[in-house]
Amino acid sequence: MxxxxxxxxxxxxxxxxxxxxxxxxxxxxxxxxxxxxxxxxxxxxxxxxxxxxxxxxxxxxxxxxxxxxxxxxxxxxxxxxxxxxxxxxxxxxxxxxxxxxxxxxxxxxxxxxxxxxxxxxxxxxxxxxxxxxxxxxxxxxxxxxxxxxxxxxxxxxxxxxxxxxxxxxxxxxxxxxxxxxxxxxxxxxxxxxxxRGVADVFVEVRTLAAPVHSGQFGGAAPDALLALMAALTTLHDADGNVAVKGLRRDKWTGADFTDREFADITGMEPGMPLLGTGPIGERIWYGPAITVIGLDAPPTATAASAVVPYAKAALNVRVHPDQDPAEGRQAVIDHLEKVKPYGIELKVTGGEVGAxxxxxxxxxxxxxxxxxxxxxxxxxxxxxxxxxxxxxxxxxxxxxxxxxxxxxxxxxxxxxxxxxxxxxxxxxxxxxxxxxxxxxxxxxxxxxx
The missing domain is CATH 3.40.630.10 (Zn peptidases)
Known part of the structure; x- marks a missing residue:
């Protein structure tokens, strides 16, 4: 040599x-x-x-x-x-x-x-x-x-x-x-x-023409924000694992973080649990993640006593390195379109993807x-x-x-x-x-x- x-x-x-x-x-x-x-x-x-x-x-x-x-x-x-x-x-x-x-x-x-x-x-x-x-x-x-x-x-x-x-x-x-x-x-x-690949998904719901008084109509008037939150909770199981059918997750065999190391790197609050189960590498590198990165809803500082007529969430979806991100995006869209919280239909659209x-x-x-x-x-x-x-x-x-x-x-x-x-x-x-x-x-x- x-x-x-x-x-x-x-x-x-x-x-x-x-x-x-x-x-x-x-x-x-x-x-x-x-x-x-x-x-x-x-x-x-x-x-x-x-x-x-x-x-x-x-x-x-x-x-x-x-x-x-x-x-x-x-x-x-x-x-x-x-x-x-x-x-x-x-x-x-x-x-x-x-x-x-x-x-x-x-x-x-x-x-x-x-x-x-x-x-x-x-x-x-x-x-x-x-x-x-x-x-x-x-x-x-x-x-x-x-x-x-x-x-x-x-x-x-x-x-x-x-x-x-x-x-x-x-x-x-x-x-x-x-x-x-x-x-x-x-x-x-x-x-x-x-x-990992990446895809954006947007989910929105409109239930009323305008806000209505929560004292007079709350309890029966369909609450858009409540419906949206109910839909979003179906994306994960009780442990925080992604629960959307069709999103790939495999075993990770490379280097990995310990739980304590990951908590330190991310600045987790003391006593805060990690989301999901299994090795961290599978959760953050070789499996999917769905993060709510934005929410259109009334801010608490100016919230009125009214049933919310419209709400929207932006989701960032990360998919397995070998999965087509468009396929992963569609899996999330299909999942949310089937949810119909309280019988309310959601409007779900896809955004940009990156392989x-x-x-x-x-x-x-x-x-x-x-x-x-x-x-x-x-x-x-x-x-x-x-x-x-x-x-x-x-x-x-x-x-x-x-x-x-x-x-x-x-x-x-x-x-x-x-x-x-x-x-x-x-x-x-x-x-x-x-x-x-x-x-x-x-x-x-x-x-x-």
Whole structure:
């Protein structure tokens, strides 16, 4: 096997540089949501593009797609006989929310206790910097070809999700590193091998032309809110397991959370029970979930003594990675249409869907990455999954039917992505950079055999 040289020493030497780059990138409030300054998104794009050029990606261009932020796109040609690796990440971030709830200003990156705090530090700017670190560890001349795709509107929703299928020639690679994931816990190198699918369902009920006095008519007048709540309670059994026929759930055999660990990560109130039964991994990764994410009903602060004539709920449905999300959505619709609480018919409609993903894990890229991550962390690599969805993963898979797709990253379960006080551990950032750098050499060696 070709020697990879002193990659650990090179990455360790790059740590101050990578830390500084991450701080610079986090300081840019690159929020691509409507109403936020687009010039900040452009600043982040230009920063990433410039640093990739300094890292050996000389063939750089911008993909300007309709109604989305510019996509950083670049290539390093593959040496003769070597494979090509696609590196994905995104430079945009979620809004910061109520800044008074942050312990440090969200766009003033703060280094504390071996971590960088700030919006986007974990999701996903640390992974963008890890790509840069891996390339610089090889002096900008990695032993594999490189295609870099760093988008700027992942958090809000981007047309890039549909672009690879129409332009597959731009995304051809033997292995695709989708670095928008992370470790089940800090210090445990983790490959994400499955993503649940997602679907939206809306259920509404109208029973009266207008509110009527609850004293005069309550008890007989059909209460829309009461009917809606009665319908929603049928979606789960007494233990909190999803009770909708046709939604798939399988055994999960990868890494898992303990009950105490899960309670700590999610910030559960003391004594609060978990929903459902069985291993947590089955509940949050390999089984369905139905969450009421919105409710149209009179607010308590201004509630009148009246029977409610209309109510509506928005449901977010998560389905098994291998189940068609449209099939899962229809199962929920069929269930609710049959309920008819108190004889009242509900209007149930379906919304957007996003497919799940299951990775094939028996190819040379997975073998190389497992060895690379074990070297970087000095610990056994585990498989995990995500309850969330990354729609671009399936788009890249469709454009590369023969490629292996690997999901990893510098995040960990306590990094507070999308929440207040988001942070990334610098040790995880450097380990991802080292794992990528090791992977380039290991994968090149395996593909030459």
């Amino acid at each position: 070709t020697s990879s040289g002193d990659l650990p020493g090179r990455v360790d030497g790059l740590r101050p540089e990578l830390t500084n780059l991450l701080k610079q990138l986090v300081s840019i409030p690159s929020i691509a949501f409507p109403g936020y300054p687009p010039e900040n998104v452009k600043r982040a794009h230009d920063f990433v593009a410039d640093e990739l050029r300094k890292s050996g990606v000389e063939d750089m261009q911008v993909l300007y797609l309709p109604d989305t932020s510019p996509v950083v796109y670049g290539r390093i040609p593959a040496p003769p006989g070597a494979p090509t690796v696609l590196l994905y990440g995104h430079y945009d971030v979620q809004p910061s929310g109520d800044e008074s709830l942050w312990q440090t200003p969200p766009f003033t990156p703060t280094e504390k206790d071996g971590a960088i705090y700030g919006r986007g530090a974990a999701d996903c700017k640390s992974n963008v910097i890890a790509h840069i670190g891996a390339l610089r560890a090889h002096g900008g001349k990695p032993p594999v070809g490189i295609t870099v795709v760093i988008e700027g509107q992942e958090e809000y929703g981007s047309v890039l999700d549909d672009y690879p299928a129409a332009h597959p020639e731009l995304f051809q690679a033997d292995a695709l590193l989708v670095c928008d994931a992370g470790n089940i816990r800090a210090g445990t190198p983790t490959l994400t091998t499955a993503l 799940g993903f299951s990775a094939a894990t028996n190819g040379p890229a997975y073998a190389a990455m497992r060895e690379a991550m074990q070297r970087a962390w000095g610990a056994e690599v585990v498989d995990s999954a995500m309850g969330g969805s990354i729609p671009l993963t399936n788009a890249l898979a469709a454009a590369n039917p023969g490629a292996e797709i690997l999901l990893l990253g510098a995040e960990d379960a306590k990094c507070n992505l999308h929440g207040f006080n988001e942070r990334v551990l610098l040790s995880e950032l450097c380990n991802v950079a080292l794992a990528e750098a090791e992977f380039f050499q290991l994968f090149a060696d395996r593909m030459r055999k």
